[in-house]
Amino acid sequence: MTAGRGAAPGAGGPSPREPLLLGVRHHGPGSARAVLAALEAREPEVLLVEGPPEADAVAKLAAHEEMRPPVALLAHAVDDPARAAFWPLAAFSPEWVALRWALGRGVPVRFFDLPAAHSLALEGAGDGAGGGGGPEAGEREDVRLDPLRVLAATAGHDDPERWWEDVVEHRGGLAADPYAPFAALADAMAALREAHGDGGHRRDAVREAHMRLHLRQARREFGDGGVAVVCGAWHVPALTARTTVAADRGLLRGLPKVKTEVTWVPWTGERLARRSGYGAGITSPGWYGHLFSAPDRPLERWMTKVARLLREEDHAVSSAHVIEAVRLADALAALRGRPLPGLGETLDAVLAVMCEGSTVPLSLVHDRLVVGDELGEVPAQAPAVPLQRDLTRLQRSLRLKPEARERELALDLREEGAAARSRLLHRLALLGVDWGEPVEGRTGSTGTFRETWRLCWRPELSVRVAEAGVWGTTVAAAATARAEALARDAGSLAEVTALAEQCLLAGLGGALPEVMRVLADRAALDADVGHLAQALPALVRSVRYGDVRGTDAAALREVAEGLAERVCVGLPPACAGLGGDGAAEMRGHVDAAHRAVVLLEREEVLTRWRAALRSLAVRDRVPGLVRGRCARLLLDDGLLADGEAARLMGLALSPGTPPGDAAAWIEGFLAGGGMLLVHDGRLLSLVDDWLAGVPGESFTDVLPLLRRTFSAYEPGVRRTVGELVRRGPSGPGTGAARWEDAPGFGAGLDRERADAVLPVLRLLLGEGAFGAAGSGPGSRTDGTTEGKAATA
Incomplete structure (x- = not known):
């Protein structure tokens, strides 16, 4: 090989007896135009491109009519798909332009960087001395020279992107001398490497040794003048260096190796900007693409x-x-x-x-x-694991096209197509392919017939699909196997119940027997009421989802009812003697179990649960936080007689109760919303009287607890309660009687106003929702209609 400047194009063009070395800036549109002009001027017989040699087998797909950049070459270890590397290419990438030019003219294309079999093995071994991993493989060097930044700083510019635009992207006259830009860039890189050595790119010595060996072989086959090379400008000085074959082979001897597969995958502009690959660091791929397509x-x-x-x-x-x-x-x-x-x-x-x-x-x-926000496209002929092919088939049949732009997808599960989309997204989530994310607050925590997903396809999901391929060849089979494995490895009962819920959401009936077996074993051995209460909500939601999705959830209902029975029996003794942190945790368990039991809609279980709540609400040994919460749950369900809530509050807030315990009771009772204080003057009066009677020396201990309680309320609720207290009652008397005539409170139910909502409720709920209560707005034979209207 000719050394020094002989191989670098000069002002009059390179010698026809020398290989054409085109050093480029990766993802540079100016470099891409210059490469195209140089190739058309020389018309080489073979093209060498920086990239893994394993990609030679799929190079011809770049000319396929269905291939749309941005795309990337993906190489991954067969036995460990998570060990992967990408080589991204945009429409304005010089490598892509050269590749398309060569394929369009029947010129052979060879990738001549270090094989991915070695670079991925070196990545796994953590060997920083070698390896050519892909640009997205995750470089570990602490300090790496950025040639573009150094050149810009040398020219007196602090912004390398702006400097590059001025000297390359906005430069004309390429047709006069298509080789001149490469000569100038080669000289600049030679000076940089002379001053900085490898510039922190410690793996480049091995990569460049492999490049030189392939370049020598191409020159023997096609002659010096028939070879064109497109690679990063940083490597050009190394390709012209005087080295021996033996020395280069010595650098490659003994490198670790893994079995790899290479294919094409779609890429995105956002991914190019976030980590552009090849160390280019571009931040505006859309702008560069425009400059390339609109000269x-x-x-x-x-x-x-x-x-x-x-x-x-x-x-x-x-x-x-x-x-x-x-x-x-x-x-x-x-x-x-x-x-x-x-x-x-x-x-x-x-x-x-x-x-x-x-x-x-x-x-x-x-x-x-x-x-x-463009997402590239890859033809179906590109190699892929069977799981990826099945996913592609499902995406097409369900009309769920992957897109780089984030979008929301609303699904009505009563429609078969929407239910199928939901199952696919849940199965992928179970496999760790988080293409879609449920939108909180819209999906609903109790499992309704509507779901909302936020979809965004990211290139790295292709690697996760390859990883998930070890579980099966189809999405359904892989998700089933994965669910069974997760059930066996679950560390807690709550994890198993959550997994059972996922199986129902994903429609994995084949995995349920194994999951249910593990669930039954764990539930029989776990005596911790907290664990049982944590596991119950997911199980009950699963029962409801089974109803909505037409899935047989009879086995789940049986287990759920058994868990609920055990919670009802074990909860009262578990609440005795708890400290502050334990009481707060138990209050959360009580809330979760209450919602689950109500959703279960089993009258026998609901009766036992209410009896457990009533026993907790009146026990002195139960912490005030739990007692207050149980009283509030009973009150919300209409199970406390008139005055009973006021009596319990009066006992909890009596002068003999320590202020800290009283404040904890208030926190438990008022948690979850303050509308009760807005609409019930008696309870507001009790709270006001208690707070006014707290001794001054105890007030500073009580205040943080009250602030924590009221800070959870909506601003409008806090404002209304404060206004009511500031304004005070307008009538005479003491205690609850003071608030009877206060604005916003009435002496009793205004039946005329309550009846006015009944026609609207009939439209919303249907006539059957009111039973035999009559049909007129004022019908009230046994109080049923009035009670339902008040509850609604």
Whole structure:
């Protein structure tokens, strides 16, 4: 191989007897245009591209009509799919342009970087001395030289992206000498490597030894002048260095190796910006893609794209805005001494003219256009694990197209298509492929017939699909096997019940027998009431989901009822003698178990549970936090007679009760919302009288507890309660009687106003919801209608 500057193109072009070494900036549109011009001028017989040699088998797919960049080469270890590396390529990547040029003309393409079999093995071994892992493989070097930043700093620029735009992206005249840019860049990199050595890229010595061996072989086959190389400019000096074959082979001797597979996967602009690969560090792939696709009048075309986007989002943007934005960008470039407006000037003009100074629409421009939300496409012929093929089939049949842009998907589970989509998303979540995330507050914690998902496909999910392939060849089979394994390895009863819920959500009837066996064994051996109460809600939700989704949940109902019975029996003794932290934890268990028992809709269990709550509400040995909460739950269910809640509160807040215990009772009773105080003047009066009677020396101990209780209320509720207390009662008397005439309180139920809501309730709930209570608005034969109206 010719050494030194002989292999680097000079001002008059490279010698036809030397290989064409095209050192590029990865993901640089200017480099891509220069590569295309140089290849068309030389027309080589073989093309060597930086990348894993295993990709030679799938290189021809780059010319497939269904291939749409951005895409990436994915290499992963067969026995450990989590050990993987990506080589991303955009439409403006020089490697992609060279690849498409060669395939379009029948020129052989060879990837000549270190094989992924070695680089992935070195990644797993943690050997920092070698390995060529992919650009996304996760470099571990602490200090790595950024050549672009050093060159920009040498030229007196503090922004390498801006410097690159000025000297490369906005540079014309490539047709006059297509080789000159590569000669200049090669000289610059040679100077950098002479000054900085490997620049912290310690693995490059092994990679470049492999590159030189492949370059020698290509030169023997096709002649020196028939070889073209496209690689990072940083490697060009190493490819022209004087070394021996024996020395290069010595560097490669003894490298670890793993069995690998390579394929193409879709990539995203956002992923290019976040970690662009190859150390390029670009932050605006959408902008670079525009510069590559619109070499003529790029500024005017860009402003037109921005205007179109803003109009689609209902922003008032006219053609006059576009004209003024172009003028302003040109003026800013002239003031800043730039040859053409760059991204900075362009965004400043967009902000000032089209966004009227608001950063909200500007952030939309950044996300959609500067970065881009495009997701590449890969043809079906690309190699893939069987699980990936089944997932692709399901995505097409269910019309769930993967998209890089985050979007929400609302599902009505009563529709078969929506139910099938829900099952797929839940199965993928069970496999660790979190394509979709349930939206809290919309899905509903009690399991209704509606679900809302937030979908966003990320490139790394392809690796997770490959990892999940060890569990099965289809999504259903893999999720079933995974669920059974998780059940056997679960560390607590709550984990098993949550898994049973997941199985029902995912429609994995085949996994339920194993999960239920483990669940029954764990439930029989676990005597901790807290564990049982934690496990009960997920199990009851599973029973409800079984009803909604048409799944047979009879076995789950039997286990759930058994757990509920054990909680009812074991809860009272478990609540005695608890400290502050234990009482707070037990209150959470009581709330969870109460919701679960009500949802279970089993009258015998509900009766026992209410009896347990009543016994806890009146026991002195039970902490005030738990007693107050049990009293509130009974009151909300209409199970405390008139005055009973007031009596219990009076006992808990009597002068003989320590202020700390009284405050804990109040916290338990008022937790979950303060509307009770707004609408019940008697209880508000009791709380007010107790608080006014707390001794001054104890008030500072009680105040933090009360603040914690009231801080959980909605601002409007706190404001209303405060206004009622500030305003005070308008009538005479003491105690609860003082509040009878206060604004907002009445002496009793206003039957006329209560009856007015009944017609609307009939429309919402149906006539059957009122039983035999009559049909007229005022019908009230046995109090049933009035009670249901008040409850609603």
